[in-house]
Amino acid sequence: MQLALSAEDQKFREEMRTFFTTEVSEDIRRAVIEGRELSKEQIVESQQTLNKAGLAVPHWPTEWGGQDWSDLQRHIWNEEMQRAGVPTPLAFNASMIGPVIAQFGSQEIKERFLPKTANLDIWWSQGFSEPDAGSDLASLRTTAVKDGDDWVVNGQKTWTTLGQHGDWIFTLVRTDPDVKKQAGISMLLIDMTSPGLTVRPIELIDGGHEVNEVWFEDVRVPADNMVGELNSGWTIAKFLLGNERVGVAPVGTTKRVLARAKSLAGERASEPLLAARIAELENDLLALELTALRVVAHSADGEPHPASSVLKLRGTELQQAVSELMVDLAGPASIASGAGADSALEEWTHHTTPTYLNLRKASIYGGSNEIQRQIIARTILGL
Amino acid sequence: MDFTYDDEQNALRDAVRGLLTKAYGDFEQRRQTTKADPGFSEKTWTQMAEMGLLGLPFSEDDGGVGAGPVEIAIVCQELGRVVAPEPYVTAVVLAGGLVQACGSAEQRSELLGSLASAERLLAFAHDEPGSRWAPTASAVTATDDGGSWSLSGTKEPVVQGARAETLVVSARLPDGGTGLFVVDGEAATRSAYPTYDGGRVAKVVLDATPATPLGEPGRDLTDSIATILDLGRIMVGNQAIGAMEVALAQTTSYLKSRKQFGVPLSTFQALTFRAADMYVSLELATSLVQWATMVVESGDAVAVRDAAARAGLQVSRAGRHVGQEAIQLHGGIGMTAEYAVGSYMSVLTMLEHLLGDGSHHLGGLAERVTDHEDLDPLAIA
Numbered sequence: 001m002q003l004a005l006s007a008e009d010q011k012f013r014e015e016m017r018t019f020f021t022t023e024v025s026e027d028i029r030r031a032v033i034e035g036r037e038l039s040k041e042q043i044v045e046s047q048q049t050l051n052k053a054g055l056a057v058p059h060w061p062t063e064w065g066g067q068d069w070s071d072l073q074r075h076i077w078n079e080e081m082q083r084a085g086v087p088t089p090l091a092f093n094a095s096m097i098g099p100v101i102a103q104f105g106s107q108e109i110k111e112r113f114l115p116k117t118a119n120l121d122i123w124w125s126q127g128f129s130e131p132d133a134g135s136d137l138a139s140l141r142t143t144a145v146k147d148g149d150d151w152v153v154n155g156q157k158t159w160t161t162l163g164q165h166g167d168w169i170f171t172l173v174r175t176d177p178d179v180k181k182q183a184g185i186s187m188l189l190i191d192m193t194s195p196g197l198t199v200r201p202i203e204l205i206d207g208g209h210e211v212n213e214v215w216f217e218d219v220r221v222p223a224d225n226m227v228g229e230l231n232s233g234w235t236i237a238k239f240l241l242g243n244e245r246v247g248v249a250p251v252g253t254t255k256r257v258l259a260r261a262k263s264l265a266g267e268r269a270s271e272p273l274l275a276a277r278i279a280e281l282e283n284d285l286l287a288l289e290l291t292a293l294r295v296v297a298h299s300a301d302g303e304p305h306p307a308s309s310v311l312k313l314r315g316t317e318l319q320q321a322v323s324e325l326m327v328d329l330a331g332p333a334s335i336a337s338g339a340g341a342d343s344a345l346e347e348w349t350h351h352t353t354p355t356y357l358n359l360r361k362a363s364i365y366g367g368s369n370e371i372q373r374q375i376i377a378r379t380i381l382g383l
Numbered sequence: 384m385d386f387t388y389d390d391e392q393n394a395l396r397d398a399v400r401g402l403l404t405k406a407y408g409d410f411e412q413r414r415q416t417t418k419a420d421p422g423f424s425e426k427t428w429t430q431m432a433e434m435g436l437l438g439l440p441f442s443e444d445d446g447g448v449g450a451g452p453v454e455i456a457i458v459c460q461e462l463g464r465v466v467a468p469e470p471y472v473t474a475v476v477l478a479g480g481l482v483q484a485c486g487s488a489e490q491r492s493e494l495l496g497s498l499a500s501a502e503r504l505l506a507f508a509h510d511e512p513g514s515r516w517a518p519t520a521s522a523v524t525a526t527d528d529g530g531s532w533s534l535s536g537t538k539e540p541v542v543q544g545a546r547a548e549t550l551v552v553s554a555r556l557p558d559g560g561t562g563l564f565v566v567d568g569e570a571a572t573r574s575a576y577p578t579y580d581g582g583r584v585a586k587v588v589l590d591a592t593p594a595t596p597l598g599e600p601g602r603d604l605t606d607s608i609a610t611i612l613d614l615g616r617i618m619v620g621n622q623a624i625g626a627m628e629v630a631l632a633q634t635t636s637y638l639k640s641r642k643q644f645g646v647p648l649s650t651f652q653a654l655t656f657r658a659a660d661m662y663v664s665l666e667l668a669t670s671l672v673q674w675a676t677m678v679v680e681s682g683d684a685v686a687v688r689d690a691a692a693r694a695g696l697q698v699s700r701a702g703r704h705v706g707q708e709a710i711q712l713h714g715g716i717g718m719t720a721e722y723a724v725g726s727y728m729s730v731l732t733m734l735e736h737l738l739g740d741g742s743h744h745l746g747g748l749a750e751r752v753t754d755h756e757d758l759d760p761l762a763i764a
Contacts (some may be wrong), residue, residue: 290670
């Protein structure tokens, strides 16, 4: 048992902190810290700055731009990035399809996609959920039927986050309707400019346009755009969702927002009720961060530790709780979400309620928190 | 940053677990032991002494082993796992720890050597009617009559206060501040009674009772008491973690074996989800307790105070959650004294109220909440 970081890891941490706070655009970081929405250009710029320094996809294989880091160093990289207000690399690229292609793709697909994926030259969207396939993902009904050298895709995907920016979409499709539902699924990479593919916005309760429906009407996809073997899509999806759960607890970001809440509260932070609420949140976050460190220390060969479900579950609950605290701090000003530059209210207050409403998503995506409870009950407790 | 035990620590855990499984592996053994005075097993206590556990925190010069907080924590976790009634934290960590921290060389060698060998039981007589976990004393006062000290007032509840040969008593000093005194158990008027968790506590009445100052006479030892209480809180947290682990294991095992409506209870998601939430509470509390144990090694009293409060708060929340749900998920059987799980909740409740409950710790943390921007566990060297 040893509390302190090794000298090497301490140095690594300082290097990360220095890079993130000096090399990434101050404007972008301030926008993140102040809770404003980022433009596509800002997200791309930030990821390209990271990628140039080898910091966009450190968890990929080294031949495709990854770093030979320990799990603890990856954790430090992630935490310091969030702490500094650097937008984390686009999850669809860096955490989802990149590792999948590196693991399951042919050499041709790797060469074609991985460098551009790391550099966000291609913006990926995720084509998993459907209107009738949410947590029960294997029930998906979008079909792909072979026609000559092409697959012809028909169906509908939904909850496609930032699909309005997407260049390509990695899509789970049903390629065999006659077998057990998990056994008839494959993964296709689909160019979003293909004829027959339509992206339609879904307006959310925060007033924003973050997610979309994606419709496929006789969309033709070349056969060599399949990742992995025919009908092996469920294995790939489980691999991808397992990765998604790791690092899905945004401890660094939540800590930063809580520290900001405390600073914005000023003298009110010493009022007993508020002080107790903040102190309890800080304690819960500390427990979560330490649990993340324990999971990092014990995960072997990149396999997610089963307790990573705890991180997703509790991490999103705390993220939501801190966003709720921000609304309460803003008080009546929290109503004024549409206020413009001439508003007499403090600017931070405008964003509190939309953020709070938006973050209800956190306990739903990435395997809903009920799915995480099921994983804990089954995998860890054997129930 | 490393949360794993080394080989020697693993061996210690296995040895302690072996000893305690023999003593209390069958819950009925604990039940029988706690029915009769003194409420714990003298035999097990002696075996713990033979294994070196009772001298674990003390220096070798004083008849101890000179082990660190991680080793003490391992013992506490194992005691918690079988809800052992032996007064390890109160006698060794608190009373012994105070003798080690404040006693003269002579007092240390006399008291700690015999504590470590199980020849002498120490009790820490600190709580007073109306007190709430402060490191100070007020109801018991010390009088200095030309270098001859005596104490008057009442201490209650004192864990194993009637069984202990020697009491370490906190008392208000003539010039203010709180001092510590060694009092012969026989010299005080003691009445013992059992507690809901199977333990024994006593009312200790002092009436111009002769007492020997621990260490230099007349010195205010409030800070030393506070530091030892903080260490005790972290060790109690370790004990609670052990108890919670087993309470959860008992619950999951029961959900798998108990059938209602013709199917095992584990087929009902309403129940398995609650077990999953118990696991989450336990994991988070474990992380904080392990971290706090490592903070003790840093030796910084301010950092230890903070860590003790943080671990105390998390263990309070988790202990109540796990204890309450363990009984609820068992149903009626969990209410019975014959069945183990209810005793786990009793012990968790006792442990939380021994050295400070969740509200107590949260109050302290809330007062200090504006002292820092954020918390950085990796910054502590």
